[in-house]
Structure formats: C-alpha cells, structure tokens
Amino acid sequence: MTKAETVSKLVEMTGIQKEETEQILEAFFLTVKDSMSEGENIYIRGFGSFIVKKRAAKIARNISLKSSVMVPASFIPFFKPSPDFTNQVKEGQPK
8 A cells, every 4th residue: 555545545535635635644654754754653553653663783794705704783663563553464364
C-alpha cells in the first residue's frame, strides 16, 4: 500500500478532506522521525513501538581486498509491533 492509497483509505474511513488527511499523515511521519532522531522512543498502545536501537561497533571484512574495516557504532530505527497487531496479521494471512 502506497502513501496515496493510505490517504485515500483514511479519507474513506474518517470523512476528512484529502488535503487535511495528507497534512495529518505527514505531521505524524515528521513527528516520528524528529522524535527518533533525538533518541526518543514512541509507544502506541495496541499498535506497537518505534524504538531507536544501538548497533555496536564491529569489524567487517572486505573479502576481495582481504582487509578488515572498523564499522563505527550507530543508531537505527526499529518497529516492534504489539501482540494485538502481530496476532491480527497472523490471523489475516492466507494459510
């Protein structure tokens, strides 16, 4: 599902105008990105958690050059769905 399809679905479900729905969705995305870039986690009960995870520094190998490279520690965004979300997806999938 694309962002445009998501907006259309939200318009259908809420009756709010398309332009306003797009603004709300964009504001939500911006809020999530800004909060996570500041190191804040976001918890939405019944949906899931947007978590900032730290990846430790590690040594990577370049096989073709036969050399090692140090990869520095970094932070990555991660989404952990709630049990309700996970169960709904499991039940909705074709068997």
